[in-house]
Amino acid sequence: MERRTVGAAALEVGAVGLGCMPMSWAYTGSRQHGEESLRAVHAALDRGSTLLDTADMYGPFTNELLVGRVLKERRSEAFVSTKVGLLVGEQHIVANGRPGYVKRACDASLRRLQTDVIDLYQLHRADPEVPVEETWGAMADLVTAGKVRSLGLCAVGARSARRSGARLHDGTIRQLERVQQVFPVSAVEAELSVWSTEALDALLPWCAAHGVGFLAAMPLGNGFLTGTLTPGEGFEPDDVRARHPRFTAEMMAANQPIVVGLRRVARRHGSHESAVPPAQVALAWVLAQGRHVVPVPGAKRERWVAENAGAAALQLTAEDLAEVAGLPEAQGSWE
Numbered sequence: 001m002e003r004r005t006v007g008a009a010a011l012e013v014g015a016v017g018l019g020c021m022p023m024s025w026a027y028t029g030s031r032q033h034g035e036e037s038l039r040a041v042h043a044a045l046d047r048g049s050t051l052l053d054t055a056d057m058y059g060p061f062t063n064e065l066l067v068g069r070v071l072k073e074r075r076s077e078a079f080v081s082t083k084v085g086l087l088v089g090e091q092h093i094v095a096n097g098r099p100g101y102v103k104r105a106c107d108a109s110l111r112r113l114q115t116d117v118i119d120l121y122q123l124h125r126a127d128p129e130v131p132v133e134e135t136w137g138a139m140a141d142l143v144t145a146g147k148v149r150s151l152g153l154c155a156v157g158a159r160s161a162r163r164s165g166a167r168l169h170d171g172t173i174r175q176l177e178r179v180q181q182v183f184p185v186s187a188v189e190a191e192l193s194v195w196s197t198e199a200l201d202a203l204l205p206w207c208a209a210h211g212v213g214f215l216a217a218m219p220l221g222n223g224f225l226t227g228t229l230t231p232g233e234g235f236e237p238d239d240v241r242a243r244h245p246r247f248t249a250e251m252m253a254a255n256q257p258i259v260v261g262l263r264r265v266a267r268r269h270g271s272h273e274s275a276v277p278p279a280q281v282a283l284a285w286v287l288a289q290g291r292h293v294v295p296v297p298g299a300k301r302e303r304w305v306a307e308n309a310g311a312a313a314l315q316l317t318a319e320d321l322a323e324v325a326g327l328p329e330a331q332g333s334w335e
Helices: 034-046 062-077 099-113 132-146 154-159 170-179 203-209 220-225 251-252 256-266 276-285 304-312 318-325
Strands: 003-006 011-014 051-053 079-084 085-088 093-095 118-123 148-154 187-191 213-218 291-298
Touching: 003 213, 003 291, 011 079, 034 304, 051 291, 062 079, 062 099, 062 203, 079 099, 099 118, 099 132, 099 256, 118 187, 132 148, 132 304, 154 187, 154 220, 170 187, 170 203, 187 203, 203 213, 220 276, 251 256, 256 276, 256 318, 276 291, 276 304, 276 318, 304 318
Parallel strands: 051 079, 079 118, 118 148, 148 187, 187 213, 213 291
Antiparallel strands: 003 011, 085 093
């Protein structure tokens, strides 16, 4: 698989990563199976998808434990990204960016991941009670101590913090400019997909201008862009999509033209015997947004991991990219 360089630390990863969250968090619990997920992680490494993205809050903790079982055998083949800064309670999630907590959390993540160093340590959310420079300084101390190789900022939750009239990632960019004064940012993780393109406006150009890698979260639109979801089929109560405004039966039906467009592009590639799936077109579009961009699709089955990895070899033409750019905007409020 093609390799791409992540940010200031110049660390190389496969062009398509693996989001491990669905294996133990946020998606339908009845379809989460540990051994199947382990095979999926191994399959990712086999195909060159070296970036494994997890977080201490996923589970909580169980996702890191699962990834650690693979790292115990194949640490040298993997690029490990995990996150800190969120605590999970019974019915709520709270931010904790206190320096002492950050350092204890890192030690705990290292134990669960069965490794002595984390390649990319991301701040999951800034703590409104702690200046972000203090949190970032504690994370920088972990680099000095040899426990972490590089630092990143996760902006996936930026949508909920948007002020009226502000662009989606204005607040994220202000945070980035503050922490850059403390220690270099190697990567930013934020949502980017065919149906969520807001990062193209300012955040992606900011990363390119500052030599910062961009990890594209949810590049398959929480599964919608794969074309495998049926409008009206519904989701189990523990699945985040059960409460997502773009996953009502009405909105899924209204947004089908996006998937139809991806299939139309896909038909120009491959053959009748080996058709290109729409998911690969969606990922190839993300890859085409810049050499500093690495999509991190979530998956928990070997089949989908293999399909996603195949997108790295799909070269979209100028005609393809123009057609995808001209697809209808997604319907359904996110607020």
